[in-house]
Amino acid sequence: MIVPPLPRLLLEPLVRNALVEDLGRAGDITTDAIVPEEARAETALVARQPGVVAGIDLALLAFQLIDGTIEIAIERRDGSPIAPGDTIATVAGPTRGILTAERVALNFLCHLSGVASATASIVAALRDQRTRVTCTRKTLPGLRAVQKYAVRLGGGANHRFGLDDAVLIKDNHVAAAGGIGPAVERARAAIGHLVKIEVEVDTLAQLEEALACNVDAVLLDNMSLEELRRAVRMAAGRVITEASGRITPTTAPEVAATGVDLISVGWLTHSAATLDIGLDYRR
Numbered sequence: 001m002i003v004p005p006l007p008r009l010l011l012e013p014l015v016r017n018a019l020v021e022d023l024g025r026a027g028d029i030t031t032d033a034i035v036p037e038e039a040r041a042e043t044a045l046v047a048r049q050p051g052v053v054a055g056i057d058l059a060l061l062a063f064q065l066i067d068g069t070i071e072i073a074i075e076r077r078d079g080s081p082i083a084p085g086d087t088i089a090t091v092a093g094p095t096r097g098i099l100t101a102e103r104v105a106l107n108f109l110c111h112l113s114g115v116a117s118a119t120a121s122i123v124a125a126l127r128d129q130r131t132r133v134t135c136t137r138k139t140l141p142g143l144r145a146v147q148k149y150a151v152r153l154g155g156g157a158n159h160r161f162g163l164d165d166a167v168l169i170k171d172n173h174v175a176a177a178g179g180i181g182p183a184v185e186r187a188r189a190a191i192g193h194l195v196k197i198e199v200e201v202d203t204l205a206q207l208e209e210a211l212a213c214n215v216d217a218v219l220l221d222n223m224s225l226e227e228l229r230r231a232v233r234m235a236a237g238r239v240i241t242e243a244s245g246r247i248t249p250t251t252a253p254e255v256a257a258t259g260v261d262l263i264s265v266g267w268l269t270h271s272a273a274t275l276d277i278g279l280d281y282r283r
Contacts, residue, residue, distance in 0.1 A: 003079055003152045005057055010145055015061040017142075018104045028100040039095040042283050045109065047082040048276035052120045054078050054150040055112030056089060059105035067097030079116075079153045088277065102279050111143075112150040113275035118268050119154025125249040131256035131263055134159045134242070138266035147269040159264060167197040168219070174199075180206060184213040198242070207231050211238065220260065221245055228258035 045059065053076050063070045070093035076082055088109075091098055122133045133156040139147045148158045160166040167187045169180070177183035180199060187197055198217035199210040204227060210218050211234065220231050222245035235241050242262040243255050255263055 001155075003149070005078065006145065006149050008057070008061070011058050011061055012065075014142065014146065015058055015065060015104065015108070018107065019062060019065060019101070022104055023100075028096070031096050031099045035095050035099065037094075037096065040093060041095040041098055041281060042090065042092040043098055044090045044280050044282060045088040045105075046278055046280045047084055047086045047088060048278055049117075050081075050083050051113055051117030051275040052154050053080045053082055053088055053109075053113055054116035054153045055108045055146065058108035058112070058146065060089065060091075062101040062105035062108070063091055063093075063098065066101040067094050069093050070097050070101075090282075091279070098279075106277060106279060108146075110274040110277050111272075112146060113277060114272045115147055115150035115268055116154035117275050118272040119151045119156040119265075121249045122247075122252050122263070122265060122268075123155035125252045126256050126263075129253065129256040131260055132157050133252070133268075134262050134264045135268050136244075136264050136266040137162070138270040140270065144269075151268055154268075156268070157262070165195075167191060167195060168200065169197065170200045171202065180209045181213060184210075184215060198240075204230060204234065207234055211235065215239060217242060219244060219264070225254060225258055228255065228260060232259035 056074060056078050060072050063072060070091060072089055072091050074089045076086060076088045082088065119133060126133065135148055135151040135156060136159050148161065151158060160168065169183045169187060173183050174180050177186060184197060184199065196216040198219055199215050200219040200221050201207045201210055202221050207218060217240035218235065219242045220228055223231065228243055232241055240262065241260045242264055243260040244264040247255055247263050247265050252263055
């Protein structure tokens with residue numbers, strides 16, 4: 001599946017803020033002191049680990065915002081698989097600009113490639129299953145749109161983007177409302193006709209109550225494999241079933257084998273390891 005790039009309008013504020021934070025009050029005093037103003041260099045963004053590229057547009061924006069004369073040639077676009085030693089892009093131009101933008105560019109590229117690569121690892125583990133992998137709202141502040149974009153590049157799907165695009169009734173909502181029934185009733189009375197309702201359940205008894213409310217989806221939280229199998233049988237295709245709770249590439253296949261429609265994985269965005277990518281000086 002082709003994942004369209006995010007608009008520059010969404011990306012530029014993120015990169016600009018990161019550069020302003022890094023430049024501080026005096027700019028890059030190390031590079032300015034050591035590198036002559038007229039110096040030029042050719043460098044390359046090179047993979048040190050296998051994975052999936054994500055965030056190349058943000059990385060290139062970092063260089064361009066520092067110096068618009070820096071020339072960039074992309075060799076591996078977002079969504080491309082990479083192996084150690086692969087060149088993702090070449091970056092040539094004024095040495096000062098390249099070195100000043102380097103860290104911000106790599107921060108975005110390494111982090112988002114890590115998210116895409118982690119997602120791809122679970123997707124690969126489920127290659128023979130119909131179950132899809134989805135992310136959560138457990139994203140780093142300010143980076144939700146680009147992290148969810150990286151999940152799509154890794155072959156995953158996106159859960160809701162915020163509190164305003166779907167109803168997800170969790171345990172504390174149920175406690176505050178006095179039960180699943182009252183919580184669903186109040187939510188349905190307040191939302192528009194296009195908004196879906198999902199209910200988080202911890203037990204099969206809660207699931208039975210949620211199914212009686214004719215919700216659109218159920219989040220089966222931290223259930224055992226046997227409970228998941230029974231939950232899928234109870235749902236009988238009437239609602240979307242979503243399993244969650246510390247799922248890894250190792251455990252995902254057995255969770256998917258229970259028949260759930262979705263597996264949601266929070267660590268894809270809040271704890272995925274960065275992918276090792278470096279900026280190599282060529283000349």
